[in-house]
Amino acid sequence: MxxxxxxxxxxxxxxxxxxxxxxxxxxxxxxxxxxxxxxxxxxxxxxxxxxxxxxxxxxxxxxxxxxxxxxxxxxxxxxxxxxxxxxxxxxxxxxxxxxxxxxxxxxxxxxxxxxxxxxxxxxxxxxxxxxxxxxxxxxxxxxxxxxxxxxxxxxxxxxxxxxxxxxxxxxxxxxxxxxxxxxxxxxxxxxxxxxxxxxxxxxxxxxxxPETPRYLALQNQNEKALDVLSKINGAERAKEIFQDIQASVQKSSAKLFSYGKVVIIIGILLSVFQQFVGINVALYYAPRIFESMGAAKDASMLQTVAMGLVNVIFTVVAILTVDKLGRKPLLMIGSIGMAIGMFAIGLLSYMEIIGISTLVFIIIYTASFMMSWGPICWVLISELFPNKIRGKAVAIAVAAQWAANYFISSTYPAMMEFSGTLTYWFYGIMSIISFFFVWKMVPETKGKTLEEVEAIWQK
The missing domain is CATH 1.20.1250.20 (MFS general substrate transporter like domains)
Structure with missing residues (x-):
């Protein structure tokens, strides 16, 4: 440009x-x-x-x-x-x-x-x-x-x-x-x-x-903000963006619910669903999962490395497609893929079938997460919230994410002791619920400036 x-x-x-x-x-x-x-x-x-x-x-x-x-x-x-x-x-x-x-x-x-x-x-x-x-x-x-x-x-x-x-x-x-x-x-x-x-x-x-232009504008350091915007976007486009930022930071108070409760709830639920679909169980306990399904210790470590490579490859897929396909389609596709993976793993666990099929469905699950909920949850958290409340709102969403992470990671061993099949099906059900949550509640932010995203909540 x-x-x-x-x-x-x-x-x-x-x-x-x-x-x-x-x-x-x-x-x-x-x-x-x-x-x-x-x-x-x-x-x-x-x-x-x-x-x-x-x-x-x-x-x-x-x-x-x-x-x-x-x-x-x-x-x-x-x-x-x-x-x-x-x-x-x-x-x-x-x-x-x-x-x-x-x-x-x-x-x-x-x-x-x-x-x-x-x-x-x-x-x-x-x-x-x-x-x-x-x-x-x-x-x-x-x-x-x-x-x-x-x-x-x-x-x-x-x-x-x-x-x-x-x-x-x-x-x-x-x-x-x-x-x-x-x-x-x-x-x-x-x-x-x-x-x-x-x-x-x-x-x-x-x-x-540099410091970000949005923060500089919030601190009334307008010359510095315009200077950073000019270095990034060029002088002409910088002036347009700066006018939108100024209009944004002058509006309303900086109270957390200045733009309603829905935007905060969406941010929290994005964070919670990112963990409740069970990804950190797959990452933290991968060798143990493979061993429990019959893999030898050396083979389980090799399969974990294979998962690591899948994570990298499909994160690159998200990077290449997020600004073309948009946030919502990728999240919804990812939710479907994760549900298929987890329900299949649960069924294989119930039937006591151990083998390459288990690895295939774990890879389908992790690939679906890495091309969708992994990166795109962070994208949305960085852009959903209006300028004046972004710092506070992001903090709440991220704290909710770490709390959900701790809950899911710490309950996994006890859940597996009770029933492996029901454990994986629980994560599958969470994946399905996350699909409907995105479909009904999450706005598309592709191609919008942060100030244009803010206008969604003012309506």
Whole structure:
């Protein structure tokens, strides 16, 4: 488009998506260190599996806190400074989790105090994840031109999946060829500390990107806002967008329900459905699922890698199609695909049929999610809410998402103990309900500026 600086837009987007990459990295780094943490801290202190589970999932508590605080921070400090804080928290968490004995404890001597300190550092990293998960897509959404906003925000989801994939290889590279004793004393520390590298780069690169024009306009920094818009869109188009932004920020109060309750409810339900369809069960428990269905341990890890590649490929499909087909069609197609996958897996579980067919339907399920609800939920959360309430509303939606994530992940083992078939059918039913929710309640935002989306709620 005439006057648009594509190189500048892509550069800014890639810096912001480092927040997504660290989101994925921090969430998945624990997978390689899990058994070493269990050997050193849990077994070393004679604690039970409940303490093990709480330690491994402690970062999720931070995610809920960070998601809840993101609105307050992004509204008071701005989007850029909030991301700088997230980068700092990632960096501290990486160093602290890898060396929890720092200053207060002796290496090789597990104590309850050391266990609390390790969890403290993991929660700090979780707060960073919670902030980045809300503010990175918000930042990209407020910077991006309307016609490519879906594509650019979807890259953040790609970065999350890519971050998970990177840390799997980093963990494997650290542990490869080493003795179990070395991994349990030194290796797990290096796994956590490795996150300091992308966290440091994220913090450094953020100094070279601007604050978003929408936030600058909210702070009455109109010249700066127009300058950023001009660098992105060209001078002529910048003036048009700036007039719409000014009209938007001058309207109504900044109370959460200024634009009605429906927009907030839609944001929360998008977040809840993204988790209630069961995706994190498929991601977190994939090797266990394959083992329970008869795969050998080595084969289950290989099938998990295959799933990882499917995740990447179909996230790219979403990036390429979200601004052409629109948000609603992709979400509805994804819901149908997920329902087919989960009902088939439940039926195979009921009939005790184990084999390649199970893997096929798990791939159908994950591919359907990754081309739809995975990236597009974040796209919609970044663009649905009006300028004046975006910070608060995104925070509520993201906190709801992390709470739903925690609920679904923690109830899965008990549900499976009760009935594997009913567990998978529950996720299938959620997929069907999500289809009707999108069809009836979610507006199409393809090609609209954020101010044009806002006009939907004013009507």
């Amino acid at each position: 005439k006057g648009r600086n594509s190189f500048y837009i892509v550069g800014i987007t890639l810096v912001a998506t480092l927040g997504g990459l660290l989101f994925g990295y921090d969430t998945a780094v624990i997978s390689g260190a899990d058994k070493s943490i269990q050997a050193y801290l849990i077994n070393g202190l004679g604690l039970n599996s409940l303490a093990h589970g709480a330690t491994i999932s402690s970062a999720l508590i931070g995610c809920i806190i960070g998601g809840s605080l993101s609105g307050l921070l992004s509204s008071a400090w701005g989007r850029k400074k909030s991301l700088l804080l997230a980068a700092f928290l990632f960096f501290i968490s990486a160093l602290g989790s890898g060396n929890p004995e720092f200053l207060f404890f002796t290496k090789g001597e597990p104590t309850m105090g050391l266990l609390y300190m390790f969890n403290f550092y993991r929660i700090i990293g979780g707060i960073g994840v919670g902030i980045a998960s809300a503010v990175s897509p918000m930042y990209i959404g407020e910077i991006a031109p309307a016609d490519i906003r879906g594509r650019l925000v979807s890259i953040n989801q790609f970065a999350i999946i890519f971050g998970m994939l990177v840390v799997y290889f980093v963990n494997w590279g650290i542990a490869n060829g080493q003795t179990l004793e070395w991994i349990n004393t030194i290796g797990w520390r290096r796994m956590f500390t490795s996150e300091a590298i992308p966290a440091g780069l994220f913090g450094l690169f953020l100094f070279f990107v």
